[in-house]
Amino acid sequence: MASENVAHTNAPTGAPKKADAFAYAPAPESRSLVDIAPSYGLFIDGEFGDAAGGKVFKTVSPSTEEVLSEVAQAGAEDVDRAVGAARKAFEKWSALPGSERAKYLFRIARIIQERSRELAVLETLDNGKPIKETRDFDLPTVAAHFFYYAGWADKLGHAGYGADPRPLGVAGQIIPWNFPLMMLAWKIAPALATGNTVVLKPAETTPLSALFFADICRQAGLPKGVVNIITGDGATGAELVAHPDVNKIAFTGSTGVGKAIARQLAGTDKRTTLELGGKGANIVFDDAPIDQAVEGIVTGIFFNQGQVCCAGSRLLVQESVHDEVLDALKRRLSSLRIGDPLDKNTDLGAINSAEQLARIRALAETGEAEGAERWSPACELPSAGYWFAPTLFTNVTQAHTVARDEIFGPVLSVLTFRTPEEAVAKANNSQYGLSAGIWTEKGSRILAVASKLRAGVVWANTFNKFDPTSPFGGYKESGHGREGGRHGLEAYLDV
Template sequence: MFSYAPAPESRSVVEIASSYGLFIDGAFDPSKDGNVFKTVNPATEEVLAEVASAGSEDVDRAVDAARRAFQSWSTLPGSERAKYLFRIARIIQERSRELAVLESLDNGKPIKESRDVDLPLVAAHFFYYAGWADKLGYAGFGPDPKPLGVAGQIIPWNFPLLMLAWKIAPALATGNTVVLKPAETTPLSALFFADICRQAELPPGVVNIVTGAGDTGAYLVQHPDVNKVAFTGSTEVGREIARSVAGTGKRLTLELGGKAANIVFDDAPIDQAVEGIVSGIFFNQGHVCCAGSRLLVQESIAEELLFSLKRRMSTLRVGDPLDKNTDIGAINSAAQLARITELSEIGAQEGAERWSPECQLPDRGFWFAPTIFTGVTQAHRIAREEIFGPVLSVLTFRTPAEAVEKANNTPYGLSAGIWTEKGSRILAIAGKLRAGVVWANTFNKFDPASPFGGYKESGYGREGGRHGLEAYLA
């Protein structure tokens, strides 16, 4: 194995202020009650900044600003709204290096992922929906579809800027205004995006950012003047939101948890499949709702595939997220690390065989070695519950029918992967899987023109593509 010298990206490309206010009506303001919280670098536990925590009065102010801005924003011709979206997309591209470093500092993900995956997709989503802004009458939702009003949007910590783009770009393209709450552990890139809105001269109030914890999100969801709620996060919180908005007339889209099956048949190209398995579960430290966290391998090739997978895992580099050679960065928070650790220990206690490659974890920060469990049955908690970390459960199957049955034996239905040389098998199996996205001979590939969403406890509604416009149109 090659040894790599450190290749750190410079922190000097991003300037983080010591404190940040809420972004309401085009300006940064402290919260009314003066409450703040700290955001830390999960790789070092260093405090990055102090951030205002929005209370109910602050959410009221943000929603009021969005409502006022809606009057003029919604009546702008689509081609004019498109100009702002195109401008935002170009500024994101211009500032992509700065934003990638910021994202890795605040989130813990490797710089090569934030630089090469997150940021290009963020810009692409704004470019894509800018193109739709003056063509809404041709989207298939009626000849003259209208915006809903004020959209309250809550995003998770695993892809902070990308989830922001998934939410804000279609909302603005369709003429809605936005109040967005980023995750408590990763607020910085949303606050930098607020500055991009000012740089693009977006009219005040069209986009508002309120930072805070779960209470802030609850105020936003329950606000009587919010017309649309969009949430990405845990199934548990999604259920609470669905109960909260039931009967209010608010439109709702939920993109929730997953426990995706990655199915490898005996005719699959092993090396290609191993790369897909690794990217499916270890990309972004496994902090991916559509991660391929259940590996279903045809019994006849299980031994060969596991040998190759362990060999490949032994080459993964865990460490400094800002090092361009790092494959697996830091776990986002102490709380998430505790959950991953607890479920992994339960997996071993329940009789599954645990294996991790030898790797030295840093002394400070939140770290977890890439881990696989073999001898897993469907009764194991690690096969049923979303771990949201770099932990893979391996199950075997003998026939295609058994593979489908095991893949669908989950309360979730967000994504799945199929590995085989036969196109007919891909089509046959994909049609039987209850998953919103099915990848064939690849995994974790996203495109702004392609809809994304799930079935069952993975939520409802779609984001991305033409389908992503529907959630924001009356």
């Protein structure tokens, strides 16, 4: 697609002509690995079927704007059927020994591994992220979560939540579009391991991998009604949240929607976990290994086009190394490849939707209007699809919108500090509290600074590293509750 052009236009300024000999040739993954049906229904009680109202919507590929499939739009009647199926299945599923539930989770994990290339291509087509991310990060992480919670299913009495913890019942789960399969795994795996049944609603822009997962559940022989997948927009999610027979709501998404859910469920006996927005600070001290830190900065904000709730979107650099870090960072950004997400050499894929692209553009324009200095490497963006070049803002203060608001795109705001105390103060000066990163060679400094940061996850000399054994979640407007690890079991147990 645009890969060859990007390779040349993104070459560092002044690079010798013979460097073109090292330009990557296109290496696209084959679309034939996945068979996408022209239409999909709702997955309720082990079967696919049309929505009661007959409504449908289209899901498109962000990189080309082509329609991938037509998907059923669930209404109140469909949500009620799905919850009813989950409630009916709960009695037998929760009564199974943990070792039996574990067998199903292990089967699901193995099938995900076996179908990983197919699922990676599907996720890339529907989401827009590069194939190397879906193939090398998303799918292995998805399988690992099912394996991990399969191991917990018969050991719940040793998790620290009582000798015989009981499941809550029916879990309503609403997941976002930035990591469709991974967010599904984070929620469904612990719910099933603890004996709950599930009604899951994927984001309307990325429903396909969840619908494929429904087929995996059938392939694994999962009893009918244990997992139900209903597709639709925000109205469908609102119906699920409001349903009186749902015992727990797990939501990952925007802070605004999370606040609305919290207000709606206040005073009810429904359990909730909310994993919301973030404005993570990536702190680089003067003794940090610069090249390593630059790679961590790039991973922190440009992974998945910056569409990551825990993205390191605020870079705090100690003044004495600011120029050195910025020069190295600009050189590195000039080598990023932007284009066809199915190309195995692509670093940055497409923005997920036209609406999200419009938001990123508007916030970037606001940053310029407020006086921050904008920079992007020279690059040629494809003519079709939703694209945004990697962008830096310098001369940023804490009053700038780009330093305060979650942009959820490939946009990095650069601020400076002089002392560790100032770095901590600036990092904590946010309504969010989801993630942070520290770059320094001193272990004592890592421990001292990390203990003062109000962030649910603090990475040291790395960024965006995840493991199913580690809990994840935030403070303040980044939500409450934890997913992952032993802590992720608590949200689905009556303790």
